Amino acid sequence: MATAAVITGCSTKTDSGATPKASALGAATPSASMSAPPATPSAALARLLEGNARWVKGSLQRPNQSVGRREAVDEEQDPYGVVVSCIDSRVPPEMVFDTGIGDLFAIRTGGQVVAPVVTGSIEYGPVTSGTPLILVLGHQRCGAVKAAYKALKERKPLPGDLQSIAEAVRPAYDVIAKAKHADPVDAMIRVHARQTATGLRRDPALAPLVKKGGLAVVSAYYSLDTGRVEVLDGAPAA
Numbered sequence: 001m002a003t004a005a006v007i008t009g010c011s012t013k014t015d016s017g018a019t020p021k022a023s024a025l026g027a028a029t030p031s032a033s034m035s036a037p038p039a040t041p042s043a044a045l046a047r048l049l050e051g052n053a054r055w056v057k058g059s060l061q062r063p064n065q066s067v068g069r070r071e072a073v074d075e076e077q078d079p080y081g082v083v084v085s086c087i088d089s090r091v092p093p094e095m096v097f098d099t100g101i102g103d104l105f106a107i108r109t110g111g112q113v114v115a116p117v118v119t120g121s122i123e124y125g126p127v128t129s130g131t132p133l134i135l136v137l138g139h140q141r142c143g144a145v146k147a148a149y150k151a152l153k154e155r156k157p158l159p160g161d162l163q164s165i166a167e168a169v170r171p172a173y174d175v176i177a178k179a180k181h182a183d184p185v186d187a188m189i190r191v192h193a194r195q196t197a198t199g200l201r202r203d204p205a206l207a208p209l210v211k212k213g214g215l216a217v218v219s220a221y222y223s224l225d226t227g228r229v230e231v232l233d234g235a236p237a238a
């Protein structure tokens with residue numbers, strides 16, 4: 001992605017005046033021979049959850065991973081979802097949702113925390129090309145949230161910029177610290193995913209799209225034990 005494409009607004013699906021280079025950075029529709037991506041928030045969520053069901057069962061289709069697909073999207077892309085997930089090596093979004101290339105904008109940070117440069121990457125698809133879904137995916141036994149929980153509870157800062165991750169999840173810690181939890185880290189993981197989605201719904205660039213119904217921001221939780229993604233909140237009406 002190029003900042004210039006965003007600034008000049010030349011990356012929308014309908015901008016027929018865009019140069020091939022510029023449209024490649026945006027999201028013009030790929031070859032008609034490929035199956036159309038879901039266009040609505042509910043259809044996009046359904047597509048992801050269908051893929052996750054295949055992942056859980058071990059019956060992967062590995063769609064859109066062929067040479068033909070690679071060639072079909074080499075100039076243009078039109079992903080139907082933005083997944084904001086953790087760097088955890090066990091939670092690669094394209095695998096747990098059984099997707100291929102050109103399907104997802106995947107944004108990964110420790111504990112899927114957001115900050116302005118991350119939020120910009122999340123905004124890119126919805127703002128420039130109408131990507132209909134943002135899924136914030138927390139996960140079971142998240143090491144980043146666990147380390148942050150310990151650092152905040154014991155008031156011992158983490159080394160280097162790891163502490164900035166702890167600070168980013170402090171609002172979730174503050175919520176779970178008010179009550180007793182059998183598994184406080186797991187509770188914090190879930191609260192943090194919900195809070196992140198709530199924050200993105202209020203983002204000045206995203207809120208108007210959410211209001212119009214063209215974008216849903218969903219929080220979810222991935223089980224390392226089963227591979228299943230559980231929707232926490234924000235699922236759009238069908």
Ligand SMILES: [Zn+2]
Pocket residue numbers: 086087088110111112139141142143144145
């Ligand atoms: Zn994690």
